[in-house]
Amino acid sequence: MSASVSVLLPPLAAGQVGDSALLERLPLMARDLLTAGLSEPWRWLANSLITIGAVIVIFASLFALLTLVERKVLGRVQNRPGPNRTGWGGILQPLADGIKMLTKEDIVPRSADRLLHFLAPVTLLALSVITFAVIPYGRHLVPVELDAAVLYFFAAGAATELAIFMAGWSSHNKYSLLAAMRALAQLISYELPLLLAFVPVIMLAGSLSTTAIVAAQGGWLWNFIPQWHVLTPPGFAGFVIFMVAALAESNRSPFDLPEAESELIAGHLTEYSGFKYALFFMAEYFGMCALSGMAVTLFLGGWQAPLPVLEFVPSYLWFAAKLLLVLLGFIWIRATFPRLRIDQLTRLAWKFLVPLALINLGTAAFWSLTHDWAGPMQLVRWGGVSLAPSSDVRRPRPGHQRGIAPRTYRYA
Amino acid sequence: MSPHPHAFLALFLAVAVVFPLILLSVARLWFRFFQPAKPSPLKQDTYECGVAPTGDSWIQFKAHYYLYAIMFLIFDVEVLFLLPFAVAFTGLSVGAWVAMLVFVFLLAEGLIWAWQRGHLEWK
Amino acid sequence: MGPHHPSTHGVFRMMVTLDGETVVKLKPVFGYLHRNHEKIGENTTYLASMPYTDRLDYFCSMTNNWAYALAVEQLAGLPVPERAEYLRVILAELTRLLNHTCLAGFLLQDTGASGTPLMYAFREREKILDLFESLSGSRMMCNYQRFGGCRIDATPEWLAAARQLVNGYNAFLDEYEELITGNEILMARTQNVGVLSPALAVNAGITGPMLRASGVDYDLRKVDGYGYYPRFEFRIPLGDHGDTYDRYMVRMLEMRESIGILRQALDRIPEGPVMDPKAKIRGFKPKPGEHYGRIEGPKGEIGFYLISDGTANPYRYRVRPPSLINLTILEDLCLGHTLADAVIILGSIDIVLGEVDR
């Protein structure tokens, strides 16, 4: 067991091109240079703090950027430019928002539970931040290497539900409470498909460690097709299920029921003002980033380059590119879809995603047991996995309660 | 040489808690020096669409709600048991295989049972 | 919920009793926008009420104008020139497009689509408003119709612009339907939600697209044949389920029919005056009597009931607002559904508080 927060530079991997490797290790080298004069354990502490600080700063700026990008992309989709007057092209808009939030009065309702009301945003943000600890951002860039990294990630992620419920409960507001109940129901419903969706990945990779999972996706098929999990049938199904569940876990449209403004005002955030509200907002985006990061790690090959010729680009840039792509997908979906209803939401989770994930589990078992089949057997193998979803004979539909279908109309 | 990774995690958690606290204290400082908050009874009323709040909002949950939570707990734990199985998937003996199959079958059966009973419907 | 609530389309309040998330009791409370329209109407002249009718249903000022002008013209027995009648049909159908487009946008907004459908709807609305503005001088508060005709004649350029808009409108509807009508989430949210039976709809006096979504064929454009509607060919779409999806779809289909009417009207509009030369602007005093005149507004039957006592002010000035009466059955529709459904059911009823409260 070794933490990558090691003092010494990791040795150069064999067969690596020199300058690319230099770029790869640049962040680590910079850090080590800074703390070179310190002695253990202070050096470890300093190194760790720098790592943590870098992660938080990078994701905080990503959060700022993301709010702007989201507003810009939404604007573009809706035929308007979006914020473009604050700073060049609106680039300073998040800063202005931040300053405003920081200087806004903080109201705590009289009847609220003051302690919980204060703790909820802090807890939520802390919990969403610590999920960043196990994501491998680059070849050598993982804050901490854990054997059970995936488990840790989802444990920390699942604890955010508590914070959301705290927020809703402590506000002492009907909408907040209703929203908190919804949030809890939604989060626990989707925790299950989320977990089940990546079990196939673990089966394929044979490890719970995120670095090992990324490493398992390295290499090329016929020298140009990456061996990412998403490109295997069970991995692809897992990816889709994972993304749906991730949308729900991060309270994004079309699953943004807890803060459905057409129904519940601002949901569990109704009574939050000033910077506490900003913290919630930040935590939500952090959660989204973390889940996207995990999706990239588990399914999209982590920091691996998509083509062998592109390997000269440092791995962390590939990770960033993939992360942004996934996040853009989140925004795109938000710009398009209406919201589900709570019962449809839970039904989708329990009656569609969970069975599908279970079937996918079987498919993955079949796929991974038959990985050495070749020739015509390969056809059998592909046929087997593509038939697997049809074993779900219920003709699954998200709202299949009473025949949802397009209709034709008559004229008088 | 380097401490246990859990020490790093502990440090990470500590920083993660301190981070929002720092931000909040900056906001607090602002109010301290520039714009003292003006709490007042009406301002601190619970928001209820602009009308005076009525009734207690800490209502009782339906019993169904707890059932739902328990169901989640059961399934979640079961799925967690799946993980070690998945890790060691390729090197399993036949006996372990059968055991796991039974386990997954139980999981599926539990789901079907809850489905039939209608516990999966959100009310 | 309400009166300040993001999705109550203004200042509307629903006292909702919930069991879990299910609505067990729902009492609408309104009057938050009660602006004493009728009282003001009784204290001013007939003409002075015309701009106030703009502000009844502030999406459909043109049809409100028309309904009021029609009621007064019938009360006083005034003729209307042919060109004015054509213009009225054109403007009324444009208003219908405007209203239904906005409704579709708002309904989708209520279901939680982050503004995109609403933005597209308003993109088209702006085009129609540009037409209204260049004709009548104001975007929303047109104040365009007069007793015995219309205030200003439409120029050929205006008619050409209108033709261009009408020709492009089908493309917009196609895009919109592609965006959202086939969306499974929308179907899941709206189908079988808020079912209104035809019998209840008739008894509760529901009118407009909401009535027709329940399968009752009753359209004043056909029944009363006011204006020059009998000269145009169009069909009345009917829904079979009476649920929220039908109410949405009937409006989408009505828009396509409106485009047909507009094409015919724009092709056939004759030359001529737009005001009856004998009509007076000032000092208009109809003879004593009473009359109830109604037209098919985009939201339903909008009528004006006027009692004249021979003076310059109406003795009784009453608006029959479709929105208010369509609201009657809100509770019936919402019972047994969730809070989220109540919101979109309200959205599909298509109310405008200016008209509900007056």
Place this chain on the structure above:
Amino acid sequence: MLGSGLIQGLAVTAKNFVKSFHDPARLVTVEYPEQKTKLPENYRNFPFLVYDGDQAIDGLRCVACKICEAECPPQCIYIIPDRDEKGRPTKKPKVFDLDISVCMSCQICVEVCPFDAIKMDQHFEIATAERFNALLLHREDLAKSDAYFHTLHPTEAAQVDAVLAEAKRRTEAKARPAAPAAVPATPTAPAAPAAKPPEPPPPAV
């Protein structure tokens, strides 16, 4: 198929996103303070008083007949006719107040005015922090030149000029039947070319 509607929707939004970079029909925003939509000729916001010549107050066409005050639906006009030293009405308003915090821009005052003295302005950027005085327009604020009227509503102004010239010709013809008919200074055709640069008509005598 399940999800086809969702995918169609995604395609529409993606199309709009991409087109917003090159298709002006998909980026309809008018960036307001810098760009402005061209207001149509008929656009109306608040009324103003037309004066002829270059004397803002003396040249007002308004004769303080109080018709608009009576007809104004929200009753936002207030007129006191001016009187000369002997107490005779001078057919000029001494006070002409218009409360634009009440005015509903309905244009009825314009329609009922027999003297074409009150017309609709198009100036709408009048947000103010001042409640009482800034929103009560006096005679001095309301008086705008005829040339200004011509720039706002060229077609209507040309019609008005034609009517006024005709009326003037008639009165002159009545007064001096032998004199040659005055040549109208402005085009008489109702559909005057809008592009014609507005020229101030000769001051009304």
Place this chain on the structure above:
Amino acid sequence: MTMSDATRPAINAQTSAPLSGPTDADRDELRRHGILLTSIQELANWGRSNSVWPLQFGLACCAIEMIAASMARFDIARFGSEVFRPSPRQADLLIVSGTVTKKMAPQVIRLWNQMPEPKYCIAMGACAISGGPFKQGYNVLKGIDRFIPVDVYIPGCPPRPEALLNGLIELQKNIRGRHIAGPAPVEADSPTAPGEYPVPAFGERDLEPTSNPKLWQPPVIVRPDKP
């Protein structure tokens, strides 16, 4: 302000002026307090003025134009103000868009009270300013400024969306001229200003009281023709 200025140029003269920050005199005054304070104040005002989040709150006809202002054609988002917050706790700006009836007035005031400082109010349209065309109505409040302080008035019925944007720009100028310490140029900013405004009660025939005399004192009207 500019409206009563008889020499006001005819059109578009005052509109496209660059957005001005605090005047030089203000800056001098601040320099006495210290350069740090000045820059903090400017930063805060810059942030606040560029991130005015309105309350998602519509009353009547003007609300539609307010929505239109946030739509693609006018796009209030360019000013960073498209984030219409449904909860007053997160909103900075109350756009009173439309007729405030007496039945609605207490709710509006309550919402205003529940917004955190600093907060701004725009009275959009004739009805919000004075009751407008419906002024003669028995149920219509004759101007929201009788109960809550209004920063910017936008006359019009309804004002064009551009007029709302113009009002927003005016408000941004106003915000940039505010002080975070020292004498407050805007009464509502001063530490002595009340944190809340009393909510009137429903009376038998009218609101009680009908206005907030501490906030609203109309000037005396002098009419030349009447004693």
Place this chain on the structure above:
Amino acid sequence: METLAQIHERLAARFPAATLTLVPNPAPPAQASLLLDAAHAREIAVFLRDDPALRLDYCSNVTGVDWPEKEIVETTRSVQIDPAGGPPRTIEQKTKRLQPGCLEVVYHLYSMALKHGPVIIRLRTGNRSDQITLPSLTPVWRSCEFQEREIFDLFGIVFTDHPDLRRLLMWDEFTAHPMRKDYVEPDDYEWEPTPHDDVLAKAKAHYPAPAAKAE
């Protein structure tokens, strides 16, 4: 569709105890109406709704009208044709009478099934102060529900058997009925740069100045 006179006849035959009056309408479209007595209104309404020839299943518009007590001088003109063949003469008759005040409800009925209408029925209260009860027609037509509530609110007519008779538009504490002709607006016109002084004067004269407003 039958004319209103035919309907009147049929109703009179069917409900002999009921007092039915035909109210003429001099306006050009001549939408005459039928005045029913309160005691039989409900039965007649049910009959009108269910009669197969009429099937007035749709009650479109319900409204109140306030007729304050007033002395009217009526000038009736009648055209008399000169039997001698000369030009017709117009005879003017002046009558003076005290018309008792009442509150009136007008219902506009249509048929959606048969697509005809309107048939207008009216109900009148005994006076404007204490006999202001009328039967509610909401059990017959649901569409009357809100409109009758509105009339209750604005005119003060009390409808018996209405399922939910509360104020609709004004707040519950409000006591007056503002659509009545003798209603006086509250005196809150403190700032009126353009003249509404008459309204203010009327209100000030009507309401004594409350102590709080004296300063």
